[in-house]
Amino acid sequence: MLEDKIIQNADFFIKAINDHNERMSKIKTVNKLQTTELKDISIYLRIRPLMPPEIEQNSFEICLPNKNNPYKACVYEPAFRFDNKPVIKTQNFDFDYVFGPNDDNKTVYDNSIQSIVEVSLAGALGVVLCYGQTGSGKTYTITGIEEYLAVDLFNKMDKVINDMNLRSLETFNDRPFEITVSFFEILGSQCYDLLNNKEEIFIMEDKFRNMNIKGIKEYDCLTSDDLLKYINIGFSHRKTHATLKNDTSSRSHAICQIRIHNTVINQANDGIIYLVDLAGSERHADSKFHSKERLKETKDINSSLLTLKECIRARTLSTLGLQQHIHVPFRNSKLTTLLKETFDIEYCIRPCTTIFIANVSPNCLDYSHTINTLRYSSPLKVSQKTGYDPLKKKSYNLKDPSTWEHKHVIQWIEKSSNGAINPEFLVPNNENGIQLSNIPEMEFIRRCLLSKGMTEKRAKLFYLKLWGLIVDCRTKQRKAKLSSKPKPKYDTSMDEEMIRRYELEKKLGIYDAPKEEARKKLMELDGKGFN
Numbered sequence: 001m002l003e004d005k006i007i008q009n010a011d012f013f014i015k016a017i018n019d020h021n022e023r024m025s026k027i028k029t030v031n032k033l034q035t036t037e038l039k040d041i042s043i044y045l046r047i048r049p050l051m052p053p054e055i056e057q058n059s060f061e062i063c064l065p066n067k068n069n070p071y072k073a074c075v076y077e078p079a080f081r082f083d084n085k086p087v088i089k090t091q092n093f094d095f096d097y098v099f100g101p102n103d104d105n106k107t108v109y110d111n112s113i114q115s116i117v118e119v120s121l122a123g124a125l126g127v128v129l130c131y132g133q134t135g136s137g138k139t140y141t142i143t144g145i146e147e148y149l150a151v152d153l154f155n156k157m158d159k160v161i162n163d164m165n166l167r168s169l170e171t172f173n174d175r176p177f178e179i180t181v182s183f184f185e186i187l188g189s190q191c192y193d194l195l196n197n198k199e200e201i202f203i204m205e206d207k208f209r210n211m212n213i214k215g216i217k218e219y220d221c222l223t224s225d226d227l228l229k230y231i232n233i234g235f236s237h238r239k240t241h242a243t244l245k246n247d248t249s250s251r252s253h254a255i256c257q258i259r260i261h262n263t264v265i266n267q268a269n270d271g272i273i274y275l276v277d278l279a280g281s282e283r284h285a286d287s288k289f290h291s292k293e294r295l296k297e298t299k300d301i302n303s304s305l306l307t308l309k310e311c312i313r314a315r316t317l318s319t320l321g322l323q324q325h326i327h328v329p330f331r332n333s334k335l336t337t338l339l340k341e342t343f344d345i346e347y348c349i350r351p352c353t354t355i356f357i358a359n360v361s362p363n364c365l366d367y368s369h370t371i372n373t374l375r376y377s378s379p380l381k382v383s384q385k386t387g388y389d390p391l392k393k394k395s396y397n398l399k400d401p402s403t404w405e406h407k408h409v410i411q412w413i414e415k416s417s418n419g420a421i422n423p424e425f426l427v428p429n430n431e432n433g434i435q436l437s438n439i440p441e442m443e444f445i446r447r448c449l450l451s452k453g454m455t456e457k458r459a460k461l462f463y464l465k466l467w468g469l470i471v472d473c474r475t476k477q478r479k480a481k482l483s484s485k486p487k488p489k490y491d492t493s494m495d496e497e498m499i500r501r502y503e504l505e506k507k508l509g510i511y512d513a514p515k516e517e518a519r520k521k522l523m524e525l526d527g528k529g530f531n
C-alpha cells in the first residue's frame with residue numbers, strides 16, 4: 001500500500017523536506033506586516049502539530065509554514081517515480097497569515113480574532129469560520145478562541161464605554177451592554193437549538209429581508225463564565241460520528257451566536273459575533289462504506305461548504321469590483337442564508353468582518369486531505385495578481401463615499417445634515433470616506449449625539465442615509481461592470497449551422513448584403529449557397 005511505502009521511505013522524505021526548508025531559509029525574509037486595519041474577509045491557515053499516535057506511527061510533517069514568509073505555507077507531496085524511486089513535489093499556498101504547529105490558541109486569538117471584539121461591541125458583525133478536514137483541529141481552534149473571546153469581551157467593555165464616552169450620555173445605566181448567547185447546529189436543511197433540548201428552529205428571511213431565527217432561545221450572560229458555560233453545554237449536545245480520522249467527528253455546523261445589545265444607544269443594531277465550527281469535510285470515497293444516511297450527510301456537508309466557498313469568493317471579488325457575475329448564491333445553504341449580511345453587499349448596512357481559518361493536519365498520510373483544504377481555502381484570498389490595486393486612487397465622486405477625502409466628508413456631513421451634525425464630532429480623526437463607512441453604527445450614533453439638539457432617531461436616519469449611498473454606489477458599480485462585459489460573439493440561440501453560415505458570410509464580406517445578392521455572391525465563390 002502507498003501509505004506503507006511512504007512510511008518505509010520516511011528517512012528519504014524527511015531529509016528532502018529538511019534540505020528544501022534549509023534552502024528556503026537562505027532566501028530573503030518577508031517581514032510580518034503590522035496592519036491594524038480590519039479587512040472585510042481574512043483567510044488564515046493553521047497547521048496543527050503531529051499527534052502522539054501519529055509520531056508513534058513514524059509519520060512525518062509534509063505541511064509547514066514558510067520560514068521566511070509568514071503568508072505562505074509549503075506542502076510536500078511524498079510520491080514515487082515509475083521506477084519506484086521516492087520523490088518529493090513542492091507547492092506553495094498564499095494566506096493572510098499562516099499559524100504553525102508551535103503557535104498556540106492564544107497566538108491565534110491575538111493575531112486574528114481579537115480585533116473583531118471591539119468593533120462588535122460598537123455594533124459591527126463579526127464572523128469566525130473554522131474549516132478543515134475531519135481531525136484537523138477545527139474544534140480545538142474554535143473552543144480555544146471562544147475561551148479567550150469570552151474573557152476579552154467582558155474585559156473590553158470598560159474600554160469601549162470609556163472610548164465611546166457612554167457615561168456622558170443621559171441614558172447611561174449600570175448595565176450598558178447586555179450580552180446574550182445562543183448555540184445551534186445546522187444539519188443539511190434542518191437546524192436544532194443545542195441549548196434547548198435540540199428543539200427544531202427555523203432560519204427565515206422576513207419581508208424586510210432581515211434574517212430571523214424562529215424558536216431559538218437566547219441566554220443572558222452576566223460574566224464570561226456564564227458565556228463559557230453555555231458554549232460548553234452547546235458543544236456537548238452537538239451531533240458527532242466516528243470517521244476514519246476522528247472518533248468523534250463533528251457532522252454538523254455548530255454556531256455560537258453572541259449578541260451585544262447596547263442599552264445606552266437603543267436605536268443602534270445589536271453587535272453580533274458568529275463563531276462557526278464547520279462540519280468536518282470528508283471525501284466521498286472515505287464514506288462509501290457507510291449507510292445511506294451517512295452518504296447523504298456527507299453530500300449535504302460538502303455541498304454547503306461549496307456554497308460557502310462560492311459566497312466568500314463572490315463577496316470578495318464584488319467588493320474589489322472584480323466580480324463579473326452579479327449572483328452571490330447565499331440562498332443555496334442554510335449556513336450562508338444565515339450569514340447573508342456578510343455576503344449580500346446590496347443588503348448589508350454595517351461593517352462586517354469575516355475571519356476564515358483553514359485547519360490542516362501535517363501528517364504525511366493526510367496529504368490528500370491537506371492539499372484539498374489548501375486548494376479550497378487559499379484561492380479565497382484574492383491575490384493582487386488579479387489586477388486590483390488597493391493604493392490606486394479613485395477620482396472624486398460626490399455619490400461614492402469610497403472616493404471622498406476628509407474635506408469631502410466634511411462637506412457631505414454639513415450639507416446632508418443641514419448643519420445639524422458637527423463634523424468635528426463625527427470625524428475627529430481626519431477620517432476619509434472609507435473610514436467613515438467603517439464606523440460601526442453605535443459609535444456613529446454616539447458621535448452624532450455629541451452635536452447639540454441631535455436625537456438618537458435622527459442620528460440613526462443619518463447613518464442610514466450614508467449607507468443608502470454606499471449600497472447604491474456598490475450596485476451601480478457592479479451593474480456598470482456587467483454592462484461593460486463584452487457581448488458573446490454569437491447569440492446563444494444560434495445553432496451550429498447558423499454559426500457556420502455567419503462565419504462564412506463574414507469571411508466573404510456579405511453579412512449585411514441583401515439576401516439575394518449575398519446568395520449569388522456565395523454561389524459564385526464556393527458554389528454552395530443557402531436558402
Ligand SMILES: Nc1ncnc2c1ncn2[C@@H]1O[C@H](COP(=O)(O)OP(=O)(O)OP(=O)(O)O)[C@@H](O)[C@H]1O
Pocket residue numbers: 047048049051132133134135136137138139140141243246248249250279280281359
Ligand atoms: N493546534 C493543536 N495543538 C494540539 N492539539 C491539537 C491541535 N489541533 C488539534 N489538536 C488535537 O487533534 C485532535 C483532533 O482535533 P479536533 O477534534 O479539533 O478536530 P476537528 O477538525 O474538529 O475534527 P472533526 O471535524 O472530525 O470534528 C484533538 O485531539 C485535538 O486535541
